[in-house]
Amino acid sequence: MSSGPRRGREPVxxxxxxxxxxxxxxxxxxxxFTGIQNIPETGGAVLCINHTGYVDFIPAALGVQRAGRRTRFLIxxxxxxxxxMRFLVNHTKTVPVDRSRGADAYRAALERLRDGHIVAVYPEATISRSFELKEFKSGAVRMAAEAGVPIVPAIVWGAHRQWTKGGPRNMGRRRIPVHVRYxxxxxxDPGEKPERETLRLHEVMDSMLHEVQDAYGPHPAGEFWVPARLGGSAPTPQEAAVIEADEALRKAEARARKAAARQREATQARDRGNR
Incomplete structure (x- = not known):
């Protein structure tokens, strides 16, 4: 397996x-930033990040940059x-994920890891509306085991105050504190069940999340970005699960309508060609 170069020439x-x-x-x-020294200097690694908002990838990647490395995201x-976006993806070794063809993305991620890159994964798969850790998917653990690379757990806290589901967009000059811990x-352990190792990862990141929150400073009661556990107005994990299930259903229905429309267009085009 390639040890992988440190940050090199990639103009895009x-x-x-x-x-x-x-x-x-x-x-x-x-x-x-804390724990930047935990980012491997060379070689592949799976960077596992909690997911609370639309821009938490930026501080996570900037910390990796400070370590002299670059991050390849799954999006x-x-x-x-x-x-x-197609141009950027193709010129930054980013891995697009089509949920209907997940195996292709998995293979591409493995290739990046074996080439010595740091691949960033959100084990929760989607943004957590409660800002607590959701249940993890096992893909991060599986690819780390198969590629023979370590996992680096990471927590980003504060970026969700800028832009998240169900909250106001605060992308201006707000001087918002954002803490990132690696x-x-x-x-x-390749001999252990992926589900058990995924649970271990969840436990590590949950402990890290609480530590980062404790170090962050005051969490004002009633604020949209503060978890219910800390007195905020964010939905509890149980309430968030209901919201997310309804959202997932609507998205699935929208994808089905889009696929049906494409099929109709293809059928109409074929019929016109046969006339």
Missing amino acids: YRTLEIIANTLVRAQGLDLH KSEVMDVAI GLPFTV
């Missing part, structure tokens, strides 16, 4: 790094419908 990725750093400065974000394949890398 470099441009994105400049844009991200400029955006952070323009917003006056108060970034705090929804829908972005490939947009030309500029935990100690650990190796997945």
Whole structure:
């Protein structure tokens, strides 16, 4: 397996790094990084990040940048419908994930890991409306075991105050504090069941989340970004599960309608061609 070079020449990725750093400065974000030394200097690794908002990937990636590495994210394949996003994905070794063809994304992620890259995964798969950790999918553990690389757990806290589901968008100069912690890398036991190792990862990240929250400072009662456990107005995990189940159903119905429309268009095109 390749040890993987440290950050090298990638003009498109470099441009994105400049844009991200400029955006952070323009917003006056108060970034705090701990555990950067836990990011491997070389070689592949699976970076597992909690998912609380739409822009938490930025501080997570900037911390990896400070370690001299770059992050290859798994993202929804829908972005490939947009030309500029398709260009960025193709020039940054990003891995698009089509849920109907998950095996393709899994193989691509394994290839990145074996080539010595850091691949970022959100084990929760979707944003947590409760801002607590949801149940984890086992894909991160499985790919780490198969590629023979460590897992680096990471917690981002505060970025959801900028933009998240069900909350106001605060992307201006708000001077919002954002804390990012990278935990100690650990190796997945290939002889253990993925479900058990996934539970271990969840326990590690849940402990880290509470530690980061404790160090973050005051969590004002009633605030939308504060978990119910800490006195905020965010839904409890149980309430969030109901909201998310309804949301998932609506999305599935929308995908089905879109697929049916594509099928009708293809059928009509074929009929016209046969005339």
